Amino acid sequence: MLQSLARSVRATASYSPTASTSTLRPFSSSASPSFLFNRPKAPTANKLLKELDQAQKNDRLDLISKLYPSLVTESQSRPPLPSQLNHDLLQSVMRFVSRTNKFNLLLRIFNDLPALGFTPNHMDHHILLVGMASSGKLDKALKWIHAMKASHGMRPAPADWNVIINGYRQAGDLEGMRSVVDKMRKAGAEPNVVTFNSLISAAFELGQLSEVRKTVEEMASSGVTADLWTETALLTGFVEAGELGSAREVQRRLLARLKSGEESEGLDEAALNGLLKLEVVERGFGGGLELAERWRDEGRPLNERSLSTLAVEGAKGLRTVEEGVRLLEDLEDATGLAADRRAWSIVLQGLLAGPGGLPEALKLHQEARDRSIQPDSTMIQPLLTALLSPSSSASPESLSVAKELYDDLSQASRAYSTSPDHSIYITLLRACADPIHPDLDFSRTLIADMRERGVRLDGASAPWHIIALMRASSSYEEAFQAYDQIRALDVTALDQKAYNAILSAFTSLSFPSSPLSNSDDLTAPQLLIMEFLSDMRHSSPPSPPNSYTYSLLLTYYSRTSSASASQIAHLHSLLKLDINLDPDTALFNSLMGAYSRVGAFNAAYRVWETMLANSRNEATRVDQTSLSILLDTCGHDGAATALNRAERVWRDVAEGRVEGIExxxxxxxxxxxxxxxxxxxxxxxxxxxxxxxxxxxxxxxxxxxxxxxxxxxxxxxxxxxxxxxxxxxxxxxxxxxxxxxxxxxxxxxxxxxxxx
CATH class of the missing domain: 1.25.40 (Serine Threonine Protein Phosphatase 5, Tetratricopeptide repeat)
Structure with a gap:
């Protein structure tokens, strides 16, 4: 495989978009159905149910997304419901989906429960809260939990509140966590040990040791007894913060439990790993390895994280792939465990940071694949980052290697846990948009894969990638397709500001004449501009064109080589007919300036007069920019009446008779x-x-x-x-x-x- 990875990029067919308006946006439409003489029979509800159960056991989110809607349709169209369809199975599927990015699917399953003959219970609500928290819908989760008693007759338990608290922890919002704790108390649910453990862990993650100690004191004053997870969180947190004195105090408490035999009542792998981490810090890799071997001989419950804890220290200073493989084998001997993806990833990153760098890391990746180690995003991301560093343009050869790594990752398994994640796609899309060596064909492949897997770009990164791919395009049509394909991943990701930024970037492009243009002008085709405006009007949440949007277009189309008064008048008509538009002074200034640039001086003067007539409305009255545009218009007009107008207005402003210009x-x-x-x-x-x-x-x-x-x-x-x-x-x-x-x-x- 390594030889394959090193091959230069394969030749790909060039892309030639169709200019026909009827096929303008084929990527947003369903493929045309083909007629089948022998149409296969639709699977029965029982068969779909069996496949759905197997899909969630196999970690196949892609199959669940397809099978569940088919199951509901088939069950409702051909009653009675399958005898094996039970509440427990649906809850099992919901639990799996709640940990993914498919919240809409989770909500659909929840809403379908009554139609399938099941009354949503407390556990269903809890799972739905997990899905809201994991997908960042924290405000919605708070509204839901507050409404549970009134709307559903269920009183939220501390475990329900803890789900939301942990959601704020994932967002790095300690203040938000404490706010939820306050709401929890007001609702009559007292924080428990899980609540305090989450607060302690969050404070450590944010480096706020004073907050950690404050939380421990609050926990004791509330009468909540620390459990094993509390001690483990304290030990690990103090070690990582370099507070070894505090860590040793926790170590003594844990060892006391170990000697008293309390480990049989709950001393688990996490606590052992915390102790192992402290041993590594104090006695180095050799000391940690020695402790792991002793625990192995004593039958202590070591796990893969124990192996990873040792690997982090042992991977420092690695130079060659041989040293990396030897380290992993030593760890396997010491722990009695087989090195998993995480351990291989840690060693791989150690090689990347060492003198051997990327070549040795690629060799280790090949070694892992030869040993049937299934790659995941954690393993591949460091390699892609090294290959496609944003600080330098990625060569076709490095992108070719990145493609091979991606293909191996995406094709080796369809399981959700090992599928390419959000960061993989972001890294590759950035490389595809490289202005020196763009690869838009591969970007389309990536976007199609993202759509199939349900991977979305967030509102912050989506506009960036759209604009970058636009600038790497070779035509307006190709640039528009880059926008449209990414938008199709999640139409809710773009807001009004994002649409305006994308439209601004689109109108700043420069390409030869377009098949969709009505002239030899080099400007963006109006048909595509209208598609942008239509998307804004029909977006969700609503993001209709605003004053900035129309100002942008007025300025753009008044500066083209084919600019005309009729073209500006057409835009003027559009904004007058837009019932959602709230015009402002900036828009009127843009309109006046556009008319002026195309020589429609009388139309520009009418805009000025309209603004003066509405001077009581602060949002639309003239300002200093309006005055500059008017004077410029008069100067280019050249008529005697224009001179009289300029002198009169100049005098009126000087004497304070023009409201809006002090x-x-x-x-x-x-x-x-x-x-x-x-x-x-x-x-x-x-x-x-x-x-x-x-x-x-x-x-x-x-x-x-x-x-x-x-x-x-x-x-x-x-x-x-x-x-x-x-x-x-x-x-x-x-x-x-x-x-x-x-x-x-x-x-x-x-x-x-x-x-x-």
Missing amino acids: KRNRNNWEAYVECMCRFGRFEEAEKGVFEEMGVRGEPSPTSSTLEILLKMTRRGGDERWKSVRERVLREMPELWGEVKDVAPFGEEGDLQVPKA
């Missing part, structure tokens, strides 16, 4: 200077810069202000231009060195000090 900013002044120069009113422009700016609370000119003045005064001839240059040097020498002038024939160069 004072003029530097951008306003620069727009005014340029406007006056376009009309040949150079004296007014110079007066504004040299006499009016910087006095009576007005902003002072900067180098950019002077550059605009110098550039625009060329319209008045060389003599005027030279006169302004000399005035700048004479009156504003402190800005002279920062100013860049516009040299003859439009070439930019640094200002030179005029000769006397």
